[in-house]
Amino acid sequence: xxxxxxxxxxxxxxxxxxxxxxxxxxxxxxxxxxxxxxxxxxxxxxxxxxxxxxxxxxxxxxxxxxxxxxxxxxxxxxxxxxxxxxxxxxxxxxxxxxxxxxxxxxxxxxxxxxx
Amino acid sequence: xxxxxxxxxxxxxxxxxxxxxxxxxxxxxxxxxxxxxxxxxxxxxxxxxxxxxxxxxxxxxxxxxxxxxxxxxxxxxxxxxxxxxxxxxxxxxxxxxxxxxxxxxxxxxx
Numbered sequence: 001x002x003x004x005x006x007x008x009x010x011x012x013x014x015x016x017x018x019x020x021x022x023x024x025x026x027x028x029x030x031x032x033x034x035x036x037x038x039x040x041x042x043x044x045x046x047x048x049x050x051x052x053x054x055x056x057x058x059x060x061x062x063x064x065x066x067x068x069x070x071x072x073x074x075x076x077x078x079x080x081x082x083x084x085x086x087x088x089x090x091x092x093x094x095x096x097x098x099x100x101x102x103x104x105x106x107x108x109x110x111x112x113x114x115x
Numbered sequence: 116x117x118x119x120x121x122x123x124x125x126x127x128x129x130x131x132x133x134x135x136x137x138x139x140x141x142x143x144x145x146x147x148x149x150x151x152x153x154x155x156x157x158x159x160x161x162x163x164x165x166x167x168x169x170x171x172x173x174x175x176x177x178x179x180x181x182x183x184x185x186x187x188x189x190x191x192x193x194x195x196x197x198x199x200x201x202x203x204x205x206x207x208x209x210x211x212x213x214x215x216x217x218x219x220x221x222x223x224x225x
Contacts (some may be wrong), residue, residue: 102207
């Protein structure tokens with residue numbers, strides 16, 4: 001299994017500002033994902049973070065709003081840009097641990113509140 | 116986008132009873148997974164069942180998959196207060212296109 005940490009664990013931000021969330025994995029992984037979980041809701045996939053190239057975004061999510069970096073096989077960042085109260089959610093990083101496996105391992109999440 | 120529905124949305128049972136949650140999906144898959152989430156924290160993987168399997172067990176967990184009905188069920192036997200959590204099914208195709216169901220909130224009362 002993979003051990004994943006996220007920073008920050010929570011934050012309170014003002015509207016119009018941006019927040020960058022970091023995801024660190026203790027081993028090299030092929031697939032890294034970013035999800036959003038709005039209060040009381042299920043998880044929605046934002047994008048797949050691709051190492052060395054642009055992230056692959058799901059319908060409804062765009063790079064200008066959620067820029068993602070993945071400089072290597074153990075680290076990724078998600079930025080929530082120009083925040084509004086509607087961006088208040090838990091943001092979760094996940095990985096697929098080993099090539100050919102399909103189990104996702106999740107970070108503890110970043111709880112974001114936008115005022 | 117969500118694959119389908121999970122039912123019930125919320126379930127409250129007494130400790131020692133069995134809990135059954137159902138999940139439906141819409142598209143073809145090669146596996147279905149169940150996850151648990153405690154109070155807004157990260158998700159924990161419980162069990163994976165492949166499209167060519169019909170039933171799988173892990174400890175007190177029993178998962179079934181009916182690909183003809185595009186549905187799955189998760190049974191937790193002899194439930195404990197520590198099982199109180201939200202449970203999500205997720206489908207994927209060969210490690211991609213993960214889609215999560217809306218989840219079932221389980222409360223196990225002591």
